[in-house]
Amino acid sequence: MNAECSSFTANRTSPWLPIWAGLCASLVGIGLARFAYTPLVSALIDAHWFSPSAVVYLGAANLAGYLIGALGGRPLAARASSTGVLRAMMVLVALSFFACAVPLSMAWFFGWRLLSGIAGGVIMVLAASAILPHVAPNRRGLASGAIFLGVGLGIAGSGSLVPFLLSFGLSQAWLGLGGVALLLTATSWFGWPQESPHAPASSSAADMRSSAGLYVLFAQYALMAAGLVAPMMFLVDYVSRGLGAGNHSGALIWTLYGVGAIVGPVVYGFLADRLGALSAIRLVLLTQAGALAVLVTVADLRLLAVVALVIGSFPPGIVPLALARVHQLVADHHQQNATWSRATVSFASFQALAGYAYSALFSASHGQYALLFSVAMGAIGLALVLDLLLVFKEIFRPSTGADVAPEA
Numbered sequence: 001m002n003a004e005c006s007s008f009t010a011n012r013t014s015p016w017l018p019i020w021a022g023l024c025a026s027l028v029g030i031g032l033a034r035f036a037y038t039p040l041v042s043a044l045i046d047a048h049w050f051s052p053s054a055v056v057y058l059g060a061a062n063l064a065g066y067l068i069g070a071l072g073g074r075p076l077a078a079r080a081s082s083t084g085v086l087r088a089m090m091v092l093v094a095l096s097f098f099a100c101a102v103p104l105s106m107a108w109f110f111g112w113r114l115l116s117g118i119a120g121g122v123i124m125v126l127a128a129s130a131i132l133p134h135v136a137p138n139r140r141g142l143a144s145g146a147i148f149l150g151v152g153l154g155i156a157g158s159g160s161l162v163p164f165l166l167s168f169g170l171s172q173a174w175l176g177l178g179g180v181a182l183l184l185t186a187t188s189w190f191g192w193p194q195e196s197p198h199a200p201a202s203s204s205a206a207d208m209r210s211s212a213g214l215y216v217l218f219a220q221y222a223l224m225a226a227g228l229v230a231p232m233m234f235l236v237d238y239v240s241r242g243l244g245a246g247n248h249s250g251a252l253i254w255t256l257y258g259v260g261a262i263v264g265p266v267v268y269g270f271l272a273d274r275l276g277a278l279s280a281i282r283l284v285l286l287t288q289a290g291a292l293a294v295l296v297t298v299a300d301l302r303l304l305a306v307v308a309l310v311i312g313s314f315p316p317g318i319v320p321l322a323l324a325r326v327h328q329l330v331a332d333h334h335q336q337n338a339t340w341s342r343a344t345v346s347f348a349s350f351q352a353l354a355g356y357a358y359s360a361l362f363s364a365s366h367g368q369y370a371l372l373f374s375v376a377m378g379a380i381g382l383a384l385v386l387d388l389l390l391v392f393k394e395i396f397r398p399s400t401g402a403d404v405a406p407e408a
Contacts, residue, residue, distance in 0.1 A: 015143060018131045021191030022147035024184040025086055029123035031154015033093045033116040034062050036177055039162040040170075047170050049103045061110050062117035063355060067348040069121020074341050076122060082130040083192040089119035090185040097178030101171040125344050128323055129337045134193045138273060140327065144320035145269020151316035152265055156258030159251075213329045214339060216386050220281070221322050221343050222350040223383040227288065228315045229354040230376035231257075231295065234362065235308065238369040243299055253301075253308045260312025268317035269324070277324035278387075284321060285384045288314050292377035296370050322347075 037059055044055050069089075076085045096116040103109055128144050135143040161180070165173035235257065240250030271280040291310040294303060322343055330336045358372055365371050 015131070015135045015139075017191040018134060018193045019143055019146050021086075021188035022127045022131045023150040023153075024188035024191075025090055025123045025127045025150065026148050027150030027154050028090050028093050028181045028184050029116075029120040030066075031150045031152070032158070032177060032181060033096070033120050034066070035151075035154045036158040036162055037062065037113075039158055040166075040173065043166055043170050043173070049170070050106065050109070054106060058106075058109055058113050060352070060355065061113035062120070063348075063352045065114040065117020065119075066121040066124075067117075067345065067352055068114075069118035069123075070125055070341065070344040070348045071121070072118070073122040073125030073344075074337060077126055082126045083194075086123060086126055086130065086192060087185070087189060089122045090181070090188070092116070092119045094178050094181035094185060097174050097181055101174035101178070121344070121348060124319075125337075125341045129333075129340060131193060132323075132327070133333060141269040141272030141277070141320055141324045142266065143269070144323050145265040145267070145272075145317075148265040148316050148319045149262065151319070152258070152261035152263070155261040155312070155316070156255075159254060159258055213325075216389070217322065217325050217329070218343055218346045219386055220285075220383040221318070222346045223379045223386075224285075224314075224318050224322075225347045225351040226354040227292070227376045227379040227383070228311075228318075229351060230358050230372045231292070231311045232315060233355065233358060234369055234372055235295075235311070238373075239301070239304065242367070242369045243301075245301060249301060253304060256305050256308040257312035260309040260314075261316050263309075264313030264315075264317030265320055267313065269320040272321055272324035277321060277328045281321050281325060282384070282387055284314070284318065285380055285387070289377055289380045289384065292373055292380060296373045296377065 041055050041059070044050055045052050050058065073085075093116050096112040096119075099112040100109060128147055131147060132140050132143060162173060162177075165176040168176070236250040236254045239245050239253045243249075268280065268284060271283065274280075275283065287310060291307045294307050295311070298304065298307075323340060326336055326339045326343060330339050358375070361375070362368075362372060
């Protein structure tokens with residue numbers, strides 16, 4: 001903690017420029033690299049660039065790359081500076097967009113989609129850890145929410161930016177995305193803070209006692225990933241075809257989902273600062289379980305509009321919450337980075353597995369949307385159960401003077 005405090009003391013300049021750099025990185029590496037692909041799917045099929053099955057396969061390449069990037073982010077940063085790696089990853093995403101404007105072959109396209117996913121995973125692991133040591137401790141939840149606001153902006157913005165770019169042609173759309181990514185990279189280039197040396201990693205008794213909390217966090221973060229995938233993949237199709245409300249209603253629901261995605265990171269980060277990460281996670285899990293229960297049982301479009309806002313806040317919003325919990329459980333900066341990397345790997349693994357599992361379940365159940373959303377609700381419910389087990393452990397554990405308070 002002393003290393004973090006000294007880092008903050010040595011950098012009293014406004015943190016907003018580094019936060020802008022982090023926001024741009026999450027917008028480029030995840031918000032655009034992943035979510036801008038969804039509105040391009042129909043255009044790729046209609047233009048006969050690839051078959052429908054190949055387009056789905058190419059979409060999964062980004063998720064696979066994200067897992068690789070989450071695993072490789074810290075080793076890359078150990079060989080070079082985090083700032084240099086982050087800049088390189090943003091440039092790599094921009095290059096991938098330019099490369100995808102020319103569909104030379106399936107392997108060419110897959111390779112660049114994979115690389116864009118790797119860049120996103122590296123950015124997720126490194127961006128916040130490069131910035132938060134330079135932010136006052138009592139504002140780090142809000143700051144991390146602002147950093148990962150880029151994910152929400154990508155979800156919301158892709159629904160309007162991509163159709164506009166497609167009006168000029170498919171290749172032009174890819175080139176336009178590359179131009180936007182390059183512009184964001186340029187505006188954030190000098191915003192990254194100087195890296196400060198930190199004290200060597202320590203292993204205190206308090207850190208050892210936090211291991212149960214860390215294991216619960218890893219499991220919860222994985223279950224959150226499993227819970228968010230079903231609405232992300234099937235909510236629009238459920239409204240459009242499942243309820244027979246049509247494409248216009250489906251598009252409106254997705255717009256509201258995107259609005260929630262913009263609001264989520266900042267609101268969840270604020271809750272982490274005000275309530276503490278653990279209490280905020282409990283509140284968010286309860287809210288999401290309730291929203292999914294409404295989604296399973298109610299067909300009223302007005303209620304589903306509210307549900308879309310709430311559920312949309314979840315995918316980007318849980319990132320600052322999980323990061324705040326890591327900082328709550330682990331004091332040393334290097335250990336925080338390692339722990340956050342493991343949490344990101346846990347999330348990425350279950351997100352990729354859940355995507356394929358939900359697709360298989362949807363096919364096997366002949367399009368039973370309620371079943372998919374019920375499974376998602378079960379994953380969120382299980383995350384709450386794990387949290388209760390941690391509460392019971394704290395209640396019945398013998399108290400010692402060196403115990404770490406549940407809410408730092």
